Amino acid sequence: METTARISRRRFVTASAAAAAGLTLAGSLPLVVGAAGEARFAYVGTYTKNPPGGGGTLTPVGISVFRVADGGLTLIQTVPSANPSFLAIDPTQRFLLAINEIDDFGGQKTGSIESYAIDAATGMLTLLNRQSTSGAIPAHLAIAPDSRAVVVGNYVEGNFAALPIGADGRLGPATSTIQNTGSGPNKGRQEAPHPHCVAYDPAGRFIATADLGIDTIQVFRLDAGKLIAVSEAKTAAGAGPRHLAFHPDGRFLYVVSELDATVPVFPYDAATGKLGGSIQVISTVPANFVGTKSTAEIVVHPSGKFLFSSNRGQPDATTPEANAIVSFAIDPATGKLTLVGHTTPGIKYPRNFALDPTGTLLYACNQQADTIVQFRINTGTGQLIATGQVTQTPTPVCLVFATLTPPAPPATGS
Numbered sequence: 001m002e003t004t005a006r007i008s009r010r011r012f013v014t015a016s017a018a019a020a021a022g023l024t025l026a027g028s029l030p031l032v033v034g035a036a037g038e039a040r041f042a043y044v045g046t047y048t049k050n051p052p053g054g055g056g057t058l059t060p061v062g063i064s065v066f067r068v069a070d071g072g073l074t075l076i077q078t079v080p081s082a083n084p085s086f087l088a089i090d091p092t093q094r095f096l097l098a099i100n101e102i103d104d105f106g107g108q109k110t111g112s113i114e115s116y117a118i119d120a121a122t123g124m125l126t127l128l129n130r131q132s133t134s135g136a137i138p139a140h141l142a143i144a145p146d147s148r149a150v151v152v153g154n155y156v157e158g159n160f161a162a163l164p165i166g167a168d169g170r171l172g173p174a175t176s177t178i179q180n181t182g183s184g185p186n187k188g189r190q191e192a193p194h195p196h197c198v199a200y201d202p203a204g205r206f207i208a209t210a211d212l213g214i215d216t217i218q219v220f221r222l223d224a225g226k227l228i229a230v231s232e233a234k235t236a237a238g239a240g241p242r243h244l245a246f247h248p249d250g251r252f253l254y255v256v257s258e259l260d261a262t263v264p265v266f267p268y269d270a271a272t273g274k275l276g277g278s279i280q281v282i283s284t285v286p287a288n289f290v291g292t293k294s295t296a297e298i299v300v301h302p303s304g305k306f307l308f309s310s311n312r313g314q315p316d317a318t319t320p321e322a323n324a325i326v327s328f329a330i331d332p333a334t335g336k337l338t339l340v341g342h343t344t345p346g347i348k349y350p351r352n353f354a355l356d357p358t359g360t361l362l363y364a365c366n367q368q369a370d371t372i373v374q375f376r377i378n379t380g381t382g383q384l385i386a387t388g389q390v391t392q393t394p395t396p397v398c399l400v401f402a403t404l405t406p407p408a409p410p411a412t413g414s
Helices: none
Strands: 039-046 063-069 072-079 084-089 095-100 112-118 123-130 138-143 149-154 157-165 176-179 194-199 205-209 216-224 226-234 241-246 252-257 264-268 280-283 297-300 306-312 323-330 337-343 350-355 361-366 371-379 382-393 396-405
Touching: 039 084, 063 149, 072 382, 084 138, 095 123, 095 138, 112 138, 138 241, 149 194, 149 205, 149 216, 157 194, 157 226, 176 226, 205 337, 216 241, 241 297, 252 297, 252 306, 280 337, 306 337, 323 350, 350 396, 361 396, 371 396
Parallel strands: 084 396, 138 194, 194 241, 297 350
Antiparallel strands: 039 063, 039 396, 063 072, 084 095, 095 112, 112 123, 138 149, 149 157, 157 176, 194 205, 205 216, 216 226, 241 252, 252 264, 264 280, 297 306, 306 323, 323 337, 350 361, 361 371, 371 382
16 A cells, blocks of 8 residues: 655745745755856746636736746746746747737637747847737647747647747747547536647657547647647546656656546657557545545656656645645656655645756745745655745746856957
8 A cells, every 4th residue: 555755844934025026035055057158047927817726915927037046046027928827948948938828819719829039148038929829728838849830739729729930939820720529527627628738759759738628638740830630548537637748768658637636657659659548547646535636737857767746626634635746756667656755845736846957956836825836856766855945926837947058258359
């Protein structure tokens, strides 16, 4: 019988006036930077109106830009935007794309997506342009490895759309859409298709997607701007697949199911894009759990040794695991998962979390607490240890990192 290993509660640093203004608290961790001459930045998308599940008390801002240094986040820019929930940075690190989780762009019942240029010297953003996502309430996005296209899942519309990205980072109108149909047994959440995630596989050849409304994982390829169906697999009826993550070796796909709080594991053929039937389904909550089940994010550690997922239900004194970051160990031969433990202190409705580029730190975005809480990852066990770093920011939804190399200064004459 599996035993839930809880991470002991640590005292967090008290928020200061600087933290309330969007700055992190001072810390004692080593400087978090890239190679010589590089600087690291973090970009946070936030809900600016009607946050699903509720927000905190701070005034929403749009996109927040932080410099990452001394183990913490220092606010350097805020960019007004309409519900910029999920973000993605293109592989060249020159552009950031943000979906606007809305249904009224340009007077039409559609969402939108924005493209921003990233200043390599300062990390700051400049808006390039904005396009319709060809569907209402976009929920997620994935940029092609060649930086020439982005694929978006539109939650309410029930479709996936592909948009071209120009060499200058500007977005063109959608060139292809795929409309899903059907429903699931949960009449409150599965009355129609609800695409919730898109992700390129490690080889960059195929796009895996999760549709919460029809309990389906689909794989597509993008050919000359057109989305083409490749394969699909089903989760358990009523599971509600939400987000997904590939193992770095490309042999397994992991899916976190929102409605039944499970992680099914699917074998994946990277050469063909074909999914097999699930080989394991493991719960993200203990067997005796009686609280509200709801999950959100899933990430595989770059070492391939661990998987992390988030629970964001409504906990009480007997079910603290309803709000948690859950750690699993991955069997390198079979891809199957074994529970490591639930980290609950400092966690409140974590819609998203992210690993820093070194794979040593995890940042949990607490939507209802207006905080981003930092944990150190034990790379031997997969356990999380609170560092004491807590950054105040309004209703955080998504965090992504960029490591930038500033342009060389102009040469001077002798």
